[in-house]
Amino acid sequence: MKHITLAVFCLFSFMGISQSNNITTQLYDTYDNYKESAIGKRRIKRNDIQPLIDKLSTNDKFKVSTVGKSIGGLDLSLISIGSGETNVFLWSQMHGDEPTATQAIFDILNFFDSEDFKKEKEAILANLTVHFLPMLNPDGAELFQRRNLLGIDINRDALRLQSPESQTLKRVRDSLDADFGFNLHDQSTYYNAERTEKPATISYLAPAYNYEKDINETRGNAMKIIVFMNDILQKYAPGQVGRYNDDFEPRAFGDNIQKWGTSTILIESGGFPKDIEKQEIRKLNYTSILSAIYTIAQKSYESIGIEEYEKIPENDRKLFDLKLTGVNYNLKGNTYTIDLGINQIEVDYPDHNSFWYSSRVLDQGDLSTYYGYETLEASDYTIKQAKAHPKTFNTIDEVKGLNFKDILKQGYGFVRMEKTPATVINSPFPVHLIGPKYKVPELKLEPGINPTFFLEKAGVIEYAVINGFLINLSENNINIPNSMIYK
Incomplete structure (x- = not known):
């Protein structure tokens, strides 16, 4: 009887993953229907995304709230959709010169606002509540610089919480008690997948939550999601995925959010040949993140083996x-x-x-x-x-x-x-x-x-x-x- 139960469980897990692969192909092929054309270049500012946020605030599908302000007095907005018990939290551009995922977030929001993919969206929004905090560092974005106006790296301010942007990120994470977190960044285009000539177009990390690099259920789930996303990207950017070193950084938000109980997936957008404005990488973000959200809603990630995580080549910088x-x-x-x-x-x-x-x-x-x-x-x-x-x-x-x-x-x-x-x-x-x-x-x-x-x-x-x-x-x-x- 136990063997039959296990076989049935594996069958349903396989069906869930197959369904996710199905939606991935459809998402990639139909991407242009949802791409937000108002933000087509990398050097976007808060003024570029404010009209998009204003439009969402008048849409009953979304809940939009101002959750903080930057040092320069610019709004930090949280955009939420769904009614499920599982909270998924995505934040982008804590470094002002890393905007690729901010663009992808508005593409994803366009997807949720469309009339397409009804069955898949119903499954997502009934099981999850998805929260987006785009452009955490709008002052840095204004100057296209990594740091905020205080001159600090927000991603190294998780302990002292010196800046209002850091305080907002911590407060929102805690108020949501988020189950999953997507920490969205850009990395140098000069990273390559270890020992290959291929750029690390996307790199991942399931951050460690202690010096011992232990793997508990929270971190293990992040690893499973990364394995799932890597499989997706191999179809569109074969060999162009890297994995960051997981040494524990006690000041970093990703490491601490993992420690606070949110399964945290770091995504870094790197380089892609002849893609100066990173628009193909933006598309890969859109496709892989939405697919990951779907697999979280379906819980099909649960059967994925974390041993595949270590097989992703490490990031190198030899391009x-x-x-x-x-x-x-x-x-x-x-x-x-x-x-x-x-x-x-x-x-x-x-x-x-x-x-x-x-x-x-x-x-x-x-x-x-x-x-x-x-x-x-x-x-x-x-x-x-x-x-x-x-x-x-x-x-x-x-x-x-x-x-x-x-x-x-x-x-x-x-x-x-x-x-x-x-x-x-x-x-x-x-x-x-x-x-x-x-x-x-x-x-x-x-x-x-x-x-x-x-x-x-x-x-x-x-x-x-x-x-x-x-x-x-x-x-x-x-x-x-x-x-x-x-x-």
Whole structure:
């Protein structure tokens, strides 16, 4: 009789997981129906989401309340839906420059407001009450910076609760006595899945609640949810999932919320090739989080083995935006073979609404254990110094009229202007703009310099590297986001 009961239990568990996989495919395929178009770029502010919150507050499906204020006086809102006894709590953007999941939250709210997926939504909302606290650090979001106006990392303020944002998070968690918590972040795009060239597009952690890293039912349930979500993501981003080190951090909210009895799932959105604004990663957040909410409602996660959690590759940080392998470099009469690792670093414009690039050589030497989003096997190429164009130009329009492909092929990476416009922060062209007295320095490769040089093969320049962007001079399109201005 016991064997029959166990078989029936396993059958129902399998059916529950299969149903979750079914809804996952449908969620991914129909995502565009629910994507909130008003917040399509990363540098979103409280003013961008306030109209969306205002609209939800007039909708009887949702309960919207102001649960606190930031140091700068901006509202912190809690949006709730459902009538079930199990409380699921999601909070995002406790770091102001980590907005991907905030966008996904409003996509999820659009899903709940739609007339679609009636059966699945009834199952979720009858069994769960789901609570969203988007943009916990709106002051940081305003400046697109990690920390709040007090200059502290909110995620290291769970013990002292020095900032009002931290106090709000603790108070809301306690008032809900949440059963499950989703701690939603962005991580560096330079993380990769351990020992692979694949970016850690999504990384997970079931935080430890003590130094011994014990696994009780609370933490074990978080691990099961992560295993479930990892299985989902392998379909859409195979091999691109990482797992954070679980050393206990006594000041961190995730570790403490786990300790306080909420099964806590940390989700970090990393990088995805050619997804600068992280919109594909946003879609993966939407799909996997909603699927996880559904499996919590169905309780189908309960049969998942936690041993699969440890099989998720650990996070590593060995990705560059551009890697040149085995390039030849002449120095003091000798030729050396080195690898170069280059990162295209974002710099915010003063309004923090968009950005430009100021790239750097991050490392050089033997980088055989590192990877690149873009990699060029350069053993046939020799690095050549970029020169200044011999003519001095008076206006931006004159420079705009240049045939950039031709001048790059001649080894000119700098164009001199009589006067560079004071209001222009960077060069909109695939060459650097320099002032009338600027002297182009002799190229000396070292970490920290702006990567600008040419790659020559048998006396012919075939590639340019301008501001860290690789330009194939055999192609017609040689545009890059921007170059630099040196006065």
